Amino acid sequence: MATTNLKQLQQRVDELTQQLEYHNYRYYVLDEPSIPDVEYDRLFRELQSIEAEYPQLRSASSPTQRVGAAPLSEFKSVQHVLPMLSLANAFSKDDIHDFQKRIQDRLDEVNEVEFVAEPKLDGLAISLRYEKGLLVTAATRGDGTTGEDVTQNVKTIKAVPLRLHGDDIPSVVEIRGEVFMRTKDFARLNQAQLEKDEKPFANPRNAAAGSLRQLDSNITATRPLSIYCYALGDYSGTLPEKHDEVLKLIQHYGLPVCPEIKTVIGVKGCINFYENILRKRDQLAYEIDGIVYKVNSLQQQSQLGFVSRAPRWAIAHKFPAQEEMTQVEAIDIQVGRTGALTPVARLKPVQVAGVTITNATLHNDDELQRKDVRVGDTVIVRRAGDVIPEVVSVVKEKRPANTRKFVMPTHCPVCHSLAERIEGEAVIRCSGGLFCEAQRKEAIKHFASRRAMDIEGLGDKLVEQLVDENLISDVADLFSLKWEQVAALDRMGEKSAQNLINALQQGKSTTLPRFLFSLGIREVGEATARTLAMFFGSLHAIALADVETLQSVRDVGPVVAQHIHTFFQQAHNREVVQKLLDAGIHWPVIEVSAKQQKLNGKTIVLTGTLEKYKRQELKELLQAQGAKVSGSVSKKTDYVIAGTDPGSKYEKAQSLGIEILNESQIEALLA
Numbered sequence: 001m002a003t004t005n006l007k008q009l010q011q012r013v014d015e016l017t018q019q020l021e022y023h024n025y026r027y028y029v030l031d032e033p034s035i036p037d038v039e040y041d042r043l044f045r046e047l048q049s050i051e052a053e054y055p056q057l058r059s060a061s062s063p064t065q066r067v068g069a070a071p072l073s074e075f076k077s078v079q080h081v082l083p084m085l086s087l088a089n090a091f092s093k094d095d096i097h098d099f100q101k102r103i104q105d106r107l108d109e110v111n112e113v114e115f116v117a118e119p120k121l122d123g124l125a126i127s128l129r130y131e132k133g134l135l136v137t138a139a140t141r142g143d144g145t146t147g148e149d150v151t152q153n154v155k156t157i158k159a160v161p162l163r164l165h166g167d168d169i170p171s172v173v174e175i176r177g178e179v180f181m182r183t184k185d186f187a188r189l190n191q192a193q194l195e196k197d198e199k200p201f202a203n204p205r206n207a208a209a210g211s212l213r214q215l216d217s218n219i220t221a222t223r224p225l226s227i228y229c230y231a232l233g234d235y236s237g238t239l240p241e242k243h244d245e246v247l248k249l250i251q252h253y254g255l256p257v258c259p260e261i262k263t264v265i266g267v268k269g270c271i272n273f274y275e276n277i278l279r280k281r282d283q284l285a286y287e288i289d290g291i292v293y294k295v296n297s298l299q300q301q302s303q304l305g306f307v308s309r310a311p312r313w314a315i316a317h318k319f320p321a322q323e324e325m326t327q328v329e330a331i332d333i334q335v336g337r338t339g340a341l342t343p344v345a346r347l348k349p350v351q352v353a354g355v356t357i358t359n360a361t362l363h364n365d366d367e368l369q370r371k372d373v374r375v376g377d378t379v380i381v382r383r384a385g386d387v388i389p390e391v392v393s394v395v396k397e398k399r400p401a402n403t404r405k406f407v408m409p410t411h412c413p414v415c416h417s418l419a420e421r422i423e424g425e426a427v428i429r430c431s432g433g434l435f436c437e438a439q440r441k442e443a444i445k446h447f448a449s450r451r452a453m454d455i456e457g458l459g460d461k462l463v464e465q466l467v468d469e470n471l472i473s474d475v476a477d478l479f480s481l482k483w484e485q486v487a488a489l490d491r492m493g494e495k496s497a498q499n500l501i502n503a504l505q506q507g508k509s510t511t512l513p514r515f516l517f518s519l520g521i522r523e524v525g526e527a528t529a530r531t532l533a534m535f536f537g538s539l540h541a542i543a544l545a546d547v548e549t550l551q552s553v554r555d556v557g558p559v560v561a562q563h564i565h566t567f568f569q570q571a572h573n574r575e576v577v578q579k580l581l582d583a584g585i586h587w588p589v590i591e592v593s594a595k596q597q598k599l600n601g602k603t604i605v606l607t608g609t610l611e612k613y614k615r616q617e618l619k620e621l622l623q624a625q626g627a628k629v630s631g632s633v634s635k636k637t638d639y640v641i642a643g644t645d646p647g648s649k650y651e652k653a654q655s656l657g658i659e660i661l662n663e664s665q666i667e668a669l670l671a
């Protein structure tokens with residue numbers, strides 16, 4: 001009886017494993033998922049729970065075993081059965097002609113040679129060893145002979161199958177490739193590093209290397225690593241005749257191969273490919289530093305053999321570098337559309353990857369201080385894809401005497417309003433808001449938008465026209481616009497002009513929450529505007545409130561309170577608001593009522609990954625119903641809403657006996 005049960009369970013485990021592997025492949029290798037994430041998670045959890053109850057059914061290559069391994073104290077070393085070689089470099093077309101000539105001479109060949117042209121990925125080389133179809137070792141290149149065992153880390157890369165696909169798999173299959181990080185993933189990771197006050201990575205290559213060489217694979221699991229494979233290593237099967245067939249075979253085994261790869265003929269084919277990819281370089285989702293040309297015929301490859309540690313049958317044709325050295329001539333402050341003050345290095349012009357760079361961002365004050373960039377410094381600048389060029393680091397040895405640390409200004413260089421840094425935020429912002437020219441157009445667009453004052457017909461283009469023609473300089477000026485002025489604008493009909501004037505007239509009748517929201521005070525969204533209006537009842541009361549009083553409003557924390565307070569402290573903001581009221585903007589009086597709110601006065605804590613809602617969304621939903629959403633669990637907590645993988649908050653809630661709800665339960669409560 002027990003054995004049949006176990007047998008059935010084993011069958012289910014196999015089924016689930018197969019399905020999960022298949023969907024992993026669809027998602028991470030083919031980029032064509034065929035089931036929603038929630039369904040995947042459901043299958044995954046089912047497997048997890050069977051394995052938890054019957055550990056004897058858990059195999060090392062189970063999809064559940066990608067994460068959770070204990071941290072290592074050091075990496076073991078791995079001897080490569082076949083050495084991992086490097087490539088000779090070529091920098092010009094001439095170098096490629098010489099390369100082809102050497103090959104033809106050695107092969108005694110008159111015809112042009114067939115090559116496979118592959119993007120040279122900028123990451124780090126890895127060797128994946130499969131025995132009887134199962135991934136047993138993943139090793140870095142190291143010195144080419146001995147690498148490091150990073151198996152636990154590589155298992156967290158979902159595009160790497162833990163078991164090779166297909167039947168008829170040779171007992172030993174070693175697949176080699178490059179682990180890298182996509183440009184977008186890199187940008188997101190660095191953004192997160194900055195937000196956590198951690199050091200950002202200099203480039204995707206460093207980020208990939210740093211992530212793969214973590215002793216704790218649980219950290220690697222959070223890093224968005226990708227892989228493309230490009231060769232076989234040790235292999236007990238029969239090799240195909242050509243390298244492009246090897247690549248197909250690798251794909252059949254279920255591993256990703258770069259989709260740009262092409263088989264080409266002769267130098268001409270190589271150069272064509274090179275130029276095509278170079279043109280597309282900025283649009284590729286990952287960074288490459290050149291093209292590798294490989295002789296296609298494996299028989300020819302073995303005839304050609306090796307010189308020192310590089311094959312004679314392959315060469316890397318390098319692209320122009322993405323990092324160069326230059327000098328900082330000045331550091332200026334740019335004011336963005338949201339008022340963020342960004343330090344920008346003005347550079348001695350330098351060519352980086354085919355483009356002349358004269359400016360590079362220093363991101364924010366923290367980054368600037370961390371890198372300690374000074375006027376006069378020699379710096380390394382980097383430009384990749386359509387990302388804004390940035391200063392990577394200072395070459396300290398080249399720093400001239402008498403340089404000084406850069407200090408951020410205390411006032412906005414555009415409108416001279418106070419520039420402030422809110423605690424816990426990396427950016428320094430101009431508090432000029434409606435008044436600051438740098439923020440003007442955006443402020444007016446926001447003011448007129450549907451969820452704010454909802455002025456029909458006043459779209460982004462028209463706002464730009466009105467500002468550019470000097471007809472308005474703040475939102476209040478909108479209400480003194482004359483029909484003749486509007487009708488005289490380019491591409492504006494008499495009828496539309498009249499419609500706009502009418503819409504503005506109608507727009508004067510609004511609500512206090514809308515009006516508050518339309519002012520564009522930082523972090524005051526629609527929900528906050530509504531609670532503020534309900535709490536204070538009048539604009540006047542909000543404008544006069546101090547930070548402490550503002551904080552006593554349900555969803556107003558210290559940061560928002562500070563933003564609101566600063567906004568109304570600025571004389572020019574008060575002037576604009578007064579001008580608006582003088583123009584006749586009005587709203588019905590508010591009667592503060594908390595009774596209708598379903599969660600009035602309840603304190604709620606969120607934990608874990610939510611499926612249906614973004615955390616912020618759910619937070620706002622709850623707050624709109626009168627709940628206070630808190631970051632930590634205490635005796636005062638009424639409910640904890642738990643998603644998947646909840647953290648310590650979950651345990652704490654359990655120990656305090658606090659009611660724990662899942663997403664559907666909270667939905668039911670709100671309904």
Ligand code: IVH
Nearest residue numbers: 085086087118119120121124125178230292
């Ligand atoms: S083939 C025998 N192909 O470049 C040749 N390498 O300088 C072995 N790389 O360590 C390498 N993309 O990390 C090859 N399509 C590609 C490549 C590639 C990137 C890296 C790899 C290797 C280094 C050699």
